Amino acid sequence: MAFALRSAAQRAARTISSTTATAPRRALFSTTQCAASSSHGLLRLKEYYDSTLSEDLMILTYDHARAAPSTYKYPDVQVQIDRALAATNADSEAVASTEENTTVTPDAVRTRKGGKPVKPIQPPKSASTIPGLDKITLHAMVKDAIHSKHNLLSAFMAFQSITSVRPEVVYARTSVANWKLREGMPIGVKVTLRGEEMYQFMDKLVEIVLPRLKEWPGLQLTAGDGNGNIALGFPASALALFPEIEGSFDVYPKMTGFDVIFNTTAYTNTDGRLLLSGFSVPFKTKN
Numbered sequence: 001m002a003f004a005l006r007s008a009a010q011r012a013a014r015t016i017s018s019t020t021a022t023a024p025r026r027a028l029f030s031t032t033q034c035a036a037s038s039s040h041g042l043l044r045l046k047e048y049y050d051s052t053l054s055e056d057l058m059i060l061t062y063d064h065a066r067a068a069p070s071t072y073k074y075p076d077v078q079v080q081i082d083r084a085l086a087a088t089n090a091d092s093e094a095v096a097s098t099e100e101n102t103t104v105t106p107d108a109v110r111t112r113k114g115g116k117p118v119k120p121i122q123p124p125k126s127a128s129t130i131p132g133l134d135k136i137t138l139h140a141m142v143k144d145a146i147h148s149k150h151n152l153l154s155a156f157m158a159f160q161s162i163t164s165v166r167p168e169v170v171y172a173r174t175s176v177a178n179w180k181l182r183e184g185m186p187i188g189v190k191v192t193l194r195g196e197e198m199y200q201f202m203d204k205l206v207e208i209v210l211p212r213l214k215e216w217p218g219l220q221l222t223a224g225d226g227n228g229n230i231a232l233g234f235p236a237s238a239l240a241l242f243p244e245i246e247g248s249f250d251v252y253p254k255m256t257g258f259d260v261i262f263n264t265t266a267y268t269n270t271d272g273r274l275l276l277s278g279f280s281v282p283f284k285t286k287n
Contacts, residue, residue, distance in 0.1 A: 170190055209234075
């Protein structure tokens with residue numbers, strides 16, 4: 001009985017070894033390149049903007065007086081309408097050319113006082129002109145960097161920690177004798193955020209930093225530069241409210257104030273403020 005069990009075990013072992021030798025070996029580690037996943041995971045604000053906020057902004061900013069012309073549902077009739085409009089435009093251009101030999105472009109007529117650049121013309125309202133975040137710029141000027149450029153290191157490391165992007169050093173463009181400032185001296189740092197890093201920083205700002213700020217009433221109701229871009233100024237104490245700085249506060253010897261500029265695709269300040277309000281940025285209310 002024992003001999004029969006031993007022989008059966010030997011036959012099973014030989015069968016397993018033969019199948020292992022003929023079967024292809026599976027690689028433990030794959031060397032093929034795979035698509036890199038997002039380092040931030042699910043972007044809450046990005047998903048919120050795509051699913052909910054963009055539709056709300058389309059409804060709130062829609063202007064029937066500046067709506068894009070709709071396409072006719074019958075293609076043949078639409079072609080005839082386009083041809084008639086093109087012929088009408090050609091006739092009007094011919095009459096205008098006979099009356100005036102010189103043509104004046106719209107940009108030549110649209111000028112601003114002081115030689116400032118002309119603002120872009122707002123296009124008709126459509127799904128492609130919904131206001132959105134284009135980029136966020138963090139900017140800090142370090143006064144002590146005039147005496148020693150090593151004082152920039154603390155702000156440099158702090159910006160890199162809260163944004164996960166390597167900052168750029170800002171150099172002086174002109175010399176100011178009263179400040180002992182010479183052209184080309186490093187005096188500040190800045191970071192430009194786009195895409196995933198932009199939404200990740202925006203999420204931390206509105207969920208962690210802004211609710212913990214003391215004696216900050218919110219954005220002014222008139223904030224904006226005229227083109228939909230809005231800037232915020234924060235004191236040095238606000239930098240310590242970020243979770244990356246709060247957990248290792250002793251690593252950064254000097255805290256500095258900084259500015260946050262929201263560059264949007266809006267054409268007016270009202271649309272820019274409406275976009276930031278949708279991202280839960282508080283505004284100062286009238287008493």
